[in-house]
Amino acid sequence: MSAAREHPFESRKGKWTTIAKDLRRNKYVYILALPVILYYAVFHYGPMYGLLMAFKDFSIADGIWGSEWIGFEHFRNFFNSYYFERLLRNTVLINVYELIFAFPAPIILALLLNEIRSRLFKRTVQTISYLPHFVSIVVVTGIMFDFLARDGLVNQILGFFGIESIPFMSEAGWFRTLYVGSGIWQGVGWGSIIYLAAIATIDPTLYEAAKMDGAGRWKQMLHITLPGMLPTIIIIFILNMGSMLSVGSEKVLLMYSPLTYETADVISTFVYRRGVLETDYGFTTAVGLFNSVVSFILLVLANSISKRVSEHKLW
Amino acid sequence: MANKRTAGETIFVWFNALILTGLCFVTLYPFVYVAFASFSDPASLAQHRGLLFTPLDINFEAYKAVFNNPMITTGYRNTLIYVAAGTAINLVATAIGAYLLSRRNLYFKNLLMMLIVITMFFGGGLIPTYLLINNLGMLNTIWAMLIPGMIGTFNMIIMRTAFQSVPISLEESAKIDGANDLIILFRIIIPLSMPVIAVMILWYAVGHWNSYFGALIYLRDRELFPLQLVLREILITNTTDNMMTEASGDRMAIADTIKYATIIVSTLPILLLYPFLQKYFVKGVLIGAIKE
Numbered sequence: 212m213s214a215a216r217e218h219p220f221e222s223r224k225g226k227w228t229t230i231a232k233d234l235r236r237n238k239y240v241y242i243l244a245l246p247v248i249l250y251y252a253v254f255h256y257g258p259m260y261g262l263l264m265a266f267k268d269f270s271i272a273d274g275i276w277g278s279e280w281i282g283f284e285h286f287r288n289f290f291n292s293y294y295f296e297r298l299l300r301n302t303v304l305i306n307v308y309e310l311i312f313a314f315p316a317p318i319i320l321a322l323l324l325n326e327i328r329s330r331l332f333k334r335t336v337q338t339i340s341y342l343p344h345f346v347s348i349v350v351v352t353g354i355m356f357d358f359l360a361r362d363g364l365v366n367q368i369l370g371f372f373g374i375e376s377i378p379f380m381s382e383a384g385w386f387r388t389l390y391v392g393s394g395i396w397q398g399v400g401w402g403s404i405i406y407l408a409a410i411a412t413i414d415p416t417l418y419e420a421a422k423m424d425g426a427g428r429w430k431q432m433l434h435i436t437l438p439g440m441l442p443t444i445i446i447i448f449i450l451n452m453g454s455m456l457s458v459g460s461e462k463v464l465l466m467y468s469p470l471t472y473e474t475a476d477v478i479s480t481f482v483y484r485r486g487v488l489e490t491d492y493g494f495t496t497a498v499g500l501f502n503s504v505v506s507f508i509l510l511v512l513a514n515s516i517s518k519r520v521s522e523h524k525l526w
Numbered sequence: 527m528a529n530k531r532t533a534g535e536t537i538f539v540w541f542n543a544l545i546l547t548g549l550c551f552v553t554l555y556p557f558v559y560v561a562f563a564s565f566s567d568p569a570s571l572a573q574h575r576g577l578l579f580t581p582l583d584i585n586f587e588a589y590k591a592v593f594n595n596p597m598i599t600t601g602y603r604n605t606l607i608y609v610a611a612g613t614a615i616n617l618v619a620t621a622i623g624a625y626l627l628s629r630r631n632l633y634f635k636n637l638l639m640m641l642i643v644i645t646m647f648f649g650g651g652l653i654p655t656y657l658l659i660n661n662l663g664m665l666n667t668i669w670a671m672l673i674p675g676m677i678g679t680f681n682m683i684i685m686r687t688a689f690q691s692v693p694i695s696l697e698e699s700a701k702i703d704g705a706n707d708l709i710i711l712f713r714i715i716i717p718l719s720m721p722v723i724a725v726m727i728l729w730y731a732v733g734h735w736n737s738y739f740g741a742l743i744y745l746r747d748r749e750l751f752p753l754q755l756v757l758r759e760i761l762i763t764n765t766t767d768n769m770m771t772e773a774s775g776d777r778m779a780i781a782d783t784i785k786y787a788t789i790i791v792s793t794l795p796i797l798l799l800y801p802f803l804q805k806y807f808v809k810g811v812l813i814g815a816i817k818e
Contacts, residue, residue, distance in 0.1 A: 233633035239707040244626035247619055250676050251642060257658050258650020264657075320549075323542050332543070338804060339550045342557075345796050347736035349754045350789055353761025354556055357785065364559065367575045396553070404808055428535055453647065460652075461739045465762055479652070486653040487743055499651030507648055 265500045269493035278493070285497030294481070302477040308391045314451060316395050317402030318444060322432060324403065325410050337407075340400025351397055352465040355389065356380055380466070383473040390466060390475075405447070406440055413439035445523040453510030478502045557797070564588055564786035571783060588787035598788065600749060601756035608671045608752055609734040616730040617723070619676045624685035625711045630694075646679050652743075659744060670744035671734075671752070678733075681726055688722040689715050724806050735796065753792050760788050 234241065241248075260275070265285055267278040289295055320340070327333040343351070358364045359379035366376040379385045417435050426434065460479035467475035478498060486495030510525075518524040531539070559578050563571055567583035574582055592598055626632070627639055649655075655674070664670040692715050700710055716723060738754035745751060764781075 230633055233631075237629065237632055240626060240629055240632070243707055243711070244622055247623040247626060247677065248638075250619065250673075251645065253662075254655075254658070254674055254676070255645040255649060256641075258654035259648075261650050261654025261657060264654065323546060326539070326542055327546070332546075336546045336550055338801065339553050341804065341808070342797075342800060343553060345732055345736075345800060346793055347738070347754055347757075349736075349738050349757045349761065350793055353757065353785070353789060354560065356762055357782075358556065358559075364577070368577070371576065399549075400553070427532060428538070464739075464742075465758065482652055483743075487656055492653055492657060496651065496653045499653055503648060503651055510647060 262496060262500050264493045265497035267493055269496070271492075285494045286501060288494065289498050289501065294476075297473070298476060298478050298481050301474055302479075304474075305387055305390060305477065308387055309394065310451060312391055313395050313398070314448070316399045318406055318440065320399050321403040321406035321410060321440070322436065324407060325436060326428065326432070337400065337403075340403070342400070343397040344401035346397070348397075348462050348465060351393060352462065355393055355466070359389070381468065381470045383471045383475070386467065386471045386474040390463070394462075405443060409440045409443040410436055441521075442523045445517055445521055446525060449510065449513045449517055449525050452513035453506055557793075560786045560789050564783060564790050566783060568783045585783075588783035589791070591784050592787045592791055597748070597751075597756050597759075598753070598791070601751055601753040602792075604750060605735060605753040607668070609731050611668075612672050612675075612734040613727060613730045615672050615676055616678070616681075617726060620678065620682045620685055620726060621711065621716060621723075623677055623682045624689050625707070625715065627682070627686040628689035628715075642679060642682070656743060665744055666746045666750065668750065671740060671750075675733075675740065678730070681729065685719070685722055685726060688719045692718050721806075721809060725809055728803055728806055732796065757788060757792055761785055 263275055264278070266280060266282060267275070268281045268284075269275065269278045273279075324333055324336060327336070360366070361376050361378055365379070370376065377385070379389060413435065417439075418431055421431050421435055460477070460483050463475055463477055463480050464483060467480065479502070482495045482499050482502075485491045485498075514525050555577075562578040562581045565581035565584050565586070565588075566574075566578070567585040568587070570582040623642075627635070627642070629635065632638070650658075659665055659670055659674060664673065696714055696718075697710055700714055705713070736754060738752070738758055741750075741752050741755045742758075745755070
């Protein structure tokens with residue numbers, strides 16, 4: 212680059228000699244990294260090429276390029292289908308509930324842990340609360356099915372209080388509560404680590420000064436700890452916004468059944484059923500593309516809003 | 527504490543301790559219940575109502591059934607293979623990628639970095655990926671378990687940050703001694719980045735151990751199923767089938783203890799290793815956070 216600035220009339224040639232020199236000098240680095248570069252080209256950019264299917268009447272025999280262009284027909288079909296509204300509502304609502312309940316949970320846990328003076332107790336709580344993060348969602352969902360069955364543990368306990376047995380897992384009205392609740396159970400401890408780390412970087416003299424000014428623990432939490440965590444909170448919030456329209460199918464797929472589709476079926480599970488199981492590839496590619504484009508826009512939006520109001524940003 | 531507490535603060539301290547103790551109970555108890563139930567006599571367990579605080583009429587029949595179930599033993603073997611081979615591939619590929627991105631004098635450094643970061647926020651999605659794997663002939667082979675997730679981009683960026691903190695003078699003196707990139711990476715940079723490497727091994731291994739979705743999409747042959755997919759059938763698919771046919775979530779007594787034993791057998795390796803590995807996991811999260 213600097214070569215180009217020194218010889219403005221030879222900038223093009225200068226660029227190519229720089230590249231040639233770079234390739235020669237770093238020959239072994241590039242050869243060594245070839246599998247990695249290939250991996251990204253094939254397994255990340257390859258599927259992006261496959262997105263063309265969204266605009267084609269795809270058939271396996273003709274291949275992606277050979278299939279006929281149909282423009283936005285798949286998208287129109289999707290927007291006009293009777294399940295569009297349901298899928299969108301379910302996807303957005305699960306995310307809204309997660310934003311309201313699951314997002315603040317690790318922040319609150321970190322604040323509570325920060326107030327603990329006994330190191331042993333704090334360490335114990337941390338160790339225990341991180342644990343569920345490492346248990347597979349298959350096991351977590353399996354335990355839920357067992358505990359929440361008609362005659363499972365939870366209904367047995369409710370029975371002691373004279374409450375009639377509730378078929379939690381097969382009732383659509385319970386799905387979102389259970390999905391978000393079990394997510395908090397599994398993730399709250401692990402999620403708190405990053406906030407605890409943020410708290411740890413706060414300058415202790417700030418607390419001393421606040422104490423001098425007569426601030427109690429509540430005031431210190433409100434005016435020192437929370438503002439200190441704010442950059443981290445905002446970054447995590449932006450990332451959450453980006454996934455607003457992408458409820459992962461993995462856990463829903465385990466938890467739902469046709470009985471609960473009304474509240475549980477989200478865009479990604481729909482793509483799985485119609486695409487992988489019913490091999491309707493072109494259409495579901497379009498649905499998936501719609502999903503990721505909206506997600507991407509939300510991420511950029513959240514980032515630029517945050518940049519404007521608080522100077523904290525992802526990029 | 528030297529400072530005097532106000533009454534409100536004292537109440538808060540106790541209330542806080544109470545909440546956190548409650549959280550620990552709610553987190554741990556399900557595992558405790560499952561463990562006790564797995565050692566219980568199926569008939570006694572079926573009669574029992576409410577929480578368990580000890581196994582009922584200790585009995586190991588469920589574990590015998592689990593270890594004699596060929597689906598579970600095959601699944602266990604497959605999972606061990608996927609974890610070992612998968613983690614090895616992950617590690618080598620991630621380290622090479624991180625090495626590439628950590629070079630200071632690459633002409634294409636920024637372009638490569640940008641192209642890689644884009645994939646963290648945008649991708650082809652499920653169906654194009656599925657068709658790609660199909661076209662590559664990987665469907666229903668072990669490769670579908672190992673190759674498509676070869677590199678976790680976030681992990682690679684974390685590792686790059688660690689590699690960049692290795693003093694450049696070490697590399698330069700090695701180069702003067704005639705070391706090539708392979709030697710610099712494997713003899714100098716990786717040995718000096720062991721804490722990060724340890725974190726990566728753990729993350730990747732746990733990821734392989736717990737994943738079921740890739741196997742669900744890409745594998746048809748039951749002989750290739752990993753443990754989690756077998757677990758899904760035992761714990762969940764059966765239950766939903768019952769739910770559909772009987773329109774209720776009634777459980778069968780004998781099958782129950784087997785379920786619990788299956789959960790224990792499949793989760794035990796992680797539960798046992800966890801206390802020793804915890805500090806590495808936590809370290810990993812923090813390395814990731816420093817990146818910002």
